Amino acid sequence: xxxxxxxxxxxxxxxxxxxxxxxxxxxxxxxxxxxxxxxxxxxxxxxxxxxxxxxxxxxxxxxxxxxxxxxxxxxxxxxxxxxxxxxxxxxxxxxxxxxxxxxxxxxxxxxxxxxxxxxxxxxxxxxxxxxxxxxxxxxxxxxxxxx
Amino acid sequence: xxxxxxxxxxxxxxxxxxxxxxxxxxxxxxxxxxxxxxxxxxxxxxxxxxxxxxxxxxxxxxxxxxxxxxxxxxxxxxxxxxxxxxxxxxxxxxxxxxxxxxxxxxxxxxxxxxxxxxxxxxxxxxxxxxxxxxxxxxxxxxxxxxx
DNA sequence: AAAAATTTCCCACAATTTCCCACAATTTCC
DNA sequence: GGAAATTGTGGGAAATTGTGGGAAATTTTT
Numbered sequence: 001x002x003x004x005x006x007x008x009x010x011x012x013x014x015x016x017x018x019x020x021x022x023x024x025x026x027x028x029x030x031x032x033x034x035x036x037x038x039x040x041x042x043x044x045x046x047x048x049x050x051x052x053x054x055x056x057x058x059x060x061x062x063x064x065x066x067x068x069x070x071x072x073x074x075x076x077x078x079x080x081x082x083x084x085x086x087x088x089x090x091x092x093x094x095x096x097x098x099x100x101x102x103x104x105x106x107x108x109x110x111x112x113x114x115x116x117x118x119x120x121x122x123x124x125x126x127x128x129x130x131x132x133x134x135x136x137x138x139x140x141x142x143x144x145x146x147x
Numbered sequence: 148x149x150x151x152x153x154x155x156x157x158x159x160x161x162x163x164x165x166x167x168x169x170x171x172x173x174x175x176x177x178x179x180x181x182x183x184x185x186x187x188x189x190x191x192x193x194x195x196x197x198x199x200x201x202x203x204x205x206x207x208x209x210x211x212x213x214x215x216x217x218x219x220x221x222x223x224x225x226x227x228x229x230x231x232x233x234x235x236x237x238x239x240x241x242x243x244x245x246x247x248x249x250x251x252x253x254x255x256x257x258x259x260x261x262x263x264x265x266x267x268x269x270x271x272x273x274x275x276x277x278x279x280x281x282x283x284x285x286x287x288x289x290x291x292x293x294x
Numbered sequence: 295a296a297a298a299a300t301t302t303c304c305c306a307c308a309a310t311t312t313c314c315c316a317c318a319a320t321t322t323c324c
Numbered sequence: 325g326g327a328a329a330t331t332g333t334g335g336g337a338a339a340t341t342g343t344g345g346g347a348a349a350t351t352t353t354t
Contacts, residue, residue, distance in 0.1 A: 003205060005229035007245055019342055042219060112227040115208060137224055138189050144221040166332050
């Protein structure tokens with residue numbers, strides 16, 4: 001089953017709605033019920049998981065030990081940013097304010113597919129992120145995928 | 148099963164469509180469903196994988212650790228450039244704008260077979276690449292294939 | 295309970311993409 | 325070497341997709 005791919009630069013309309021590219025929407029399974037769970041991403045962006053994928057992650061979080069201080073801290077921060085959002089009839093989602101502020105999103109967004117989830121970035125933030133990474137694409141590939 | 152071979156210089160039409168040489172199309176298996184996944188190549192070109200080959204690669208990507216920063220960075224960059232594109236009735240694919248810009252493609256392209264994938268280059272970029280390589284063909288052969 | 299603000303649902307427009315057809319160049323076959 | 329088939333190039337029409345906004349419904353505040 002192919003994952004989310006591709007990139008798109010879309011606008012955020014006055015009501016805070018962001019279109020999800022139709023190519024990406026087409027990758028959702030029926031069990032996702034046209035619903036995403038948005039949450040604080042790693043690096044300065046928003047992650048959006050289709051509902052069915054999110055449930056798998058929640059299962060993992062459920063297995064954390066509530067008597068371990070670090071486990072507790074991670075679960076707390078992981079869950080506090082998450083929101084369920086349904087696609088409207090035009091395939092858009094409305095991001096909650098805390099996430100918009102965290103990611104620094106304004107008029108334009110960069111929407112990225114990253115296999116099991118979608119990422120929503122402020123375009124300039126993404127450029128900054130890429131520039132700050134020490135390894136370029138080819139080097140990264142060699143490091144991660146092995147020689 | 149023989150891989151993609153050969154080279155061709157084809158034009159890019161006003162809509163960004165590029166013909167895939169019929170010799171190469173003939174190498175695709177039925178499981179590829181006349182579909183390629185195009186993505187950012189290593190070096191300044193576009194890679195096109197038949198769908199079935201691409202899925203094998205995605206399986207490898209899926210095994211990366213989402214909590215490891217470098218793994219995440221690679222998956223993000225690998226997937227964001229990828230697009231599924233079907234061959235039209237005339238055996239062409241339409242490249243997405245980001246890939247065209249990345250590879251610097253204009254009116255003409257050089258299409259290369261490279262065993263499991265096809266490469267699409269701006270012809271001059273390919274010449275520059277060859278000239279910039281430190282080892283010539285014979286030396287490279289000795290280095291890579293062993294003495 | 296009424297007013298204000300927010301959210302949800304629906305509709306309209308513009309841009310893009312997809313689909314289909316026509317023609318020209320090349321290759322294949324006899 | 326010439327005719328037929330295949331292959332590459334281009335463009336118009338139709339369908340889809342992204343963008344924005346109005347009105348109804350809901351929630352929050354006063």
